[in-house]
Amino acid sequence: MRSSLFPFILAALALHVAKVNSAFTFGKHDHSHSSYGGSCGIHPTQIASTEEHFQKHKGNRLSDSHNTDYAWATIAINFHIVGSNQTVLDIIGRDERIEAQMKVLDEAYAPARIQWKLANVTRTINETWWAKTGEGLFDEDPTRPLDANPSEREMKESLSARDSSVLDVFVVDLVPGPSLGGYVRTLPGWYADDPKHELERDQVDGVILNWNALPLHPQPSAAEIFTGKVLVHEVGHWMGLLHTFGHGHEAPGSCEGPGDYVDDTPTQAYATHGQLTAKTLEQCIPQDSCPDIPGLDSINNYMDYAPEVCQHEFTPGQIWRLRALLDLYRQIPAY
Numbered sequence: 344m345r346s347s348l349f350p351f352i353l354a355a356l357a358l359h360v361a362k363v364n365s366a367f368t369f370g371k372h373d374h375s376h377s378s379y380g381g382s383c384g385i386h387p388t389q390i391a392s393t394e395e396h397f398q399k400h401k402g403n404r405l406s407d408s409h410n411t412d413y414a415w416a417t418i419a420i421n422f423h424i425v426g427s428n429q430t431v432l433d434i435i436g437r438d439e440r441i442e443a444q445m446k447v448l449d450e451a452y453a454p455a456r457i458q459w460k461l462a463n464v465t466r467t468i469n470e471t472w473w474a475k476t477g478e479g480l481f482d483e484d485p486t487r488p489l490d491a492n493p494s495e496r497e498m499k500e501s502l503s504a505r506d507s508s509v510l511d512v513f514v515v516d517l518v519p520g521p522s523l524g525g526y527v528r529t530l531p532g533w534y535a536d537d538p539k540h541e542l543e544r545d546q547v548d549g550v551i552l553n554w555n556a557l558p559l560h561p562q563p564s565a566a567e568i569f570t571g572k573v574l575v576h577e578v579g580h581w582m583g584l585l586h587t588f589g590h591g592h593e594a595p596g597s598c599e600g601p602g603d604y605v606d607d608t609p610t611q612a613y614a615t616h617g618q619l620t621a622k623t624l625e626q627c628i629p630q631d632s633c634p635d636i637p638g639l640d641s642i643n644n645y646m647d648y649a650p651e652v653c654q655h656e657f658t659p660g661q662i663w664r665l666r667a668l669l670d671l672y673r674q675i676p677a678y
């Protein structure tokens with residue numbers, strides 16, 4: 344296993360496996376996760392360089408985090424449903440599932456004055472795209488996404504809107520298993536960091552979503568677990584938000600360093616994970632992974648890894664940051 348993983352990965356609850364432990368490594372912090380937890384990493388170079396780019400280019404207009412008078416924005420979204428055959432396609436990408444997902448996105452992003460417009464739904468039968476997306480994800484060179492999974496790149500190039508302000512969501516069967524809910528490969532600032540990356544956007548940008556993670560799963564036990572928050576989380580990454588825990592720190596798993604570059608998310612060493620079996624919001628009890636620093640871990644935050652029933656907020660600091668990032672990198676004005 345590589346010592347640092349590049350893509351942002353949300354490892355959601357496995358469907359049929361109650362207690363599968365997978366020993367992912369993130370940074371220097373080895374952690375065994377139950378199927379409820381997750382592990383996720385990002386290449387520190389990309390975090391540092393995109394943050395540097397943001398600080399350098401945000402200018403006065405995007406510097407005032409107290410200006411919360413955001414303009415309402417409507418972001419167009421395309422769902423690209425991919426299946427191995429017609430039967431699979433009919434099951435995974437039913438219209439009701441997409442409609443339910445849209446509602447969850449609207450609700451989650453309303454405090455940021457963002458609403459979503461369903462622009463296009465494509466349905467494609469392609470066994471390779473369906474089965475191979477995500478393959479090799481944990482072994483790739485994190486600095487070279489263009490060397491990554493050729494079938495994923497082909498799918499994105501064929502289907503994507505080729506517009507940085509439009510969100511493409513690719514719904515597939517993720518090979519690393521039902522525990523992988525989705526991922527994005529890059530921070531949006533990465534495309535601006537180097538002009539040649541901009542040319543690669545069509546093959547790299549967008550959210551990959553495990554079909555299991557859409558709401559209204561045909562299996563009732565899964566439908567209880569997956570309520571549409573995986574996509575809320577991945578879209579946060581697509582906008583440029585980091586996890587509330589881990590990777591920005593000097594040594595992941597420690598309480599040092601800049602964290603997620605958001606002032607009002609308490610310092611958090613590692614994800615809310617494992618063993619956490621909350622079924623109601625009241626059962627969501629936060630851990631305190633950095634006890635010497637004020638604040639409990641962000642169990643209610645979309646950018647942590649808690650069970651979906653716990654997730655219901657972005658902080659004002661995250662909202663300011665995502666609006667500024669959308670403005671700078673995706674041509675969606677903040678004010």
Ligand SMILES: [Zn+2]
Nearest residue numbers: 351352353383
């Ligand atoms: Zn994530």
